[in-house]
Amino acid sequence: MQAKALILDAAQKRLDAVGPEGLKVAEIANIAGVTHSTVLHHFGSAEGLRASLAEKMVEKLLGDILEVLDTGSIVTSDHKVLFRVFAVLSDEGNARLLAWTMLKGLELKEGQDTLAQLFEQLAQGVKVAILAANEGDITEATALRHAKYTIFQVALTAIGDGVAGDYISKLLGLEPVEAKAEFRDWFAERLLSSGN
Amino acid sequence: MQAKALILDAAQKRLDAVGPEGLKVAEIANIAGVTHSTVLHHFGSAEGLRASLAEKMVEKLLGDILEVLDTGSIVTSDHKVLFRVFAVLSDEGNARLLAWTMLKGLELKEGQDTLAQLFEQLAQGVKVAILAANEGDITEATALRHAKYTIFQVALTAIGDGVAGDYISKLLGLEPVEAKAEFRDWFAERLLSSGN
DNA sequence: ACCATTATTGACAATAATGTCGATAAGGTG
DNA sequence: CACCTTATCGACATTATTGTCAATAATGGT
Numbered sequence: 145m146q147a148k149a150l151i152l153d154a155a156q157k158r159l160d161a162v163g164p165e166g167l168k169v170a171e172i173a174n175i176a177g178v179t180h181s182t183v184l185h186h187f188g189s190a191e192g193l194r195a196s197l198a199e200k201m202v203e204k205l206l207g208d209i210l211e212v213l214d215t216g217s218i219v220t221s222d223h224k225v226l227f228r229v230f231a232v233l234s235d236e237g238n239a240r241l242l243a244w245t246m247l248k249g250l251e252l253k254e255g256q257d258t259l260a261q262l263f264e265q266l267a268q269g270v271k272v273a274i275l276a277a278n279e280g281d282i283t284e285a286t287a288l289r290h291a292k293y294t295i296f297q298v299a300l301t302a303i304g305d306g307v308a309g310d311y312i313s314k315l316l317g318l319e320p321v322e323a324k325a326e327f328r329d330w331f332a333e334r335l336l337s338s339g340n
Numbered sequence: 341m342q343a344k345a346l347i348l349d350a351a352q353k354r355l356d357a358v359g360p361e362g363l364k365v366a367e368i369a370n371i372a373g374v375t376h377s378t379v380l381h382h383f384g385s386a387e388g389l390r391a392s393l394a395e396k397m398v399e400k401l402l403g404d405i406l407e408v409l410d411t412g413s414i415v416t417s418d419h420k421v422l423f424r425v426f427a428v429l430s431d432e433g434n435a436r437l438l439a440w441t442m443l444k445g446l447e448l449k450e451g452q453d454t455l456a457q458l459f460e461q462l463a464q465g466v467k468v469a470i471l472a473a474n475e476g477d478i479t480e481a482t483a484l485r486h487a488k489y490t491i492f493q494v495a496l497t498a499i500g501d502g503v504a505g506d507y508i509s510k511l512l513g514l515e516p517v518e519a520k521a522e523f524r525d526w527f528a529e530r531l532l533s534s535g536n
Numbered sequence: 537a538c539c540a541t542t543a544t545t546g547a548c549a550a551t552a553a554t555g556t557c558g559a560t561a562a563g564g565t566g
Numbered sequence: 567c568a569c570c571t572t573a574t575c576g577a578c579a580t581t582a583t584t585g586t587c588a589a590t591a592a593t594g595g596t
Contacts, residue, residue: 147573147574168552168553168554169553169554169555170552170553170554178573178574178575179574179575179576180553180554180555181555181556181557181574181575181576182573182574182575184554184555184556185572185573185574185575186573189554189555190553190554190555242504243439243503243504246503246504246507259511260511260513263511263512263513264513267512290526292512292513292514293522293523293526293527295512296508296509296512296514296523297497297523297527299500299504299508300496300497300500300501300504300505300508301493301496301497301500302500303499303500303503303504303508304495304496304497304498304499304500304501304503305496305500307439307442307499307500307503308438308439308442308495308496308499309496311442312492312495312496312499313492315455315456315459316459316463316488316491316492317456317459317460317488318488318492326489327489327492327493330486330489331489331493334530343543343544364582364583364584365583365584365585366582366583366584374543374544374545375544375545375546376583376584376585377544377545377546377585377586377587378543378544378545380584380585380586381542381543381544381545382543385584385585386583386584386585
């Protein structure tokens with residue numbers, strides 16, 4: 145079962161390097177050091193390979209986020225969890241893969257349920273934080289809705305950042321390195337501070 | 341010069357329907373009611389067609405946003421401009437096209453300068469609004485930085501929404517139609533209200 | 537009306553990508 | 567070891583996609 149992993153790694157590498165269009169079976173096989181027949185053997189088809197890749201991505205994403213959630217409560221003064229979630233989504237090509245998967249209209253059947261659970265968990269956590277911050281001024285239903293919007297917002301921003309962050313920040317004349325970190329600070333600050 | 345437009349329309353339609361992978365010359369030609377030879381004639385190559393498509397998108401995006409900007413000041417109590425910008429970016433497949441273009445690593449040579457100017461204009465407008473909202477409490481440089489972050493935020497959210505909005509909102513259990521509009525309200529409210 | 541340019545087409549060629557098959561090798565299990 | 571399963575390969579087949587070309591039709595200017 146080593147070849148399968150090698151092939152997936154090669155595919156991921158290729159995807160990061162040249163984008164979805166670079167995902168040619170022969171090329172990937174070449175990088176992995178096998179023939180294209182071997183790739184087909186393991187994944188059934190080119191489509192199967194892409195599906196496996198998407199699935200692997202979702203698993204990694206889930207694993208990373210769950211690991212973060214394990215380390216503490218969702219909303220903290222230093223926004224640690226938020227940052228990590230953001231980082232996991234927008235860095236390491238996750239967002240690009242996610243975006244590509246969606247643009248392709250691929251199903252994420254496997255991970256979907258787990259993902260939904262994760263979002264539910266996140267929503268509950270944020271809801272509690274919102275309720276705590278607005279004692280009595282807010283109903284639980286409203287808090288939940290705002291929690292969901294908050295998560296929605298983080299997810300969209302992270303995905304947008306992963307897909308187009310570099311390009312847009314260049315257009316805006318933002319210095320790449322510092323701006324990235326600084327924007328996240330700014331973003332987290334506003335996200336959690338202002339009245340809900 | 342009608343066929344060229346017909347073909348581009350067909351390509352756009354196809355892109356919206358099936359994603360970037362559906363962009364096959366023959367298929368597009370078929371929709372446009374011409375032969376694939378005609379497509380090649382007008383665009384030189386399949387790649388040329390895709391490039392034209394990307395360019396058309398940027399132009400439309402620019403036109404739409406500039407039109408909005410013409411109608412009034414950037415920051416208003418009803419967030420009209422913000423909404424329209426958001427809508428232009430995230431609806432009508434613009435974001436998908438943009439994301440696809442970026443995932444493909446295509447250059448947006450033509451529109452780039454104009455886009456940069458547009459962002460500059462937006463940044464100045466938002467800066468003024470921020471300065472007005474925080475009289476004296478903030479330096480001009482800080483206001484500009486926050487303005488850029490605000491725009492960055494809107495752009496990323498809109499792109500993320502266009503790419504993955506439906507999917508994520510489904511995961512969160514948000515009702516599609518109302519949630520979309522409501523989120524935008526929530527988003528705009530928070531974006532412009534809280535202290536900068 | 538004539539000519540040059542451009543548009544359009546169908547048949548065909550070239551290429552690229554995926555998929556199939558049978559042979560061979562490797563690995564594990566009784 | 568004999569046997570079965572799985573992995574790997576190379577050669578070939580199929581299909582999908584793009585690209586070429588020469589013929590014909592349309593268009594527009596003089």
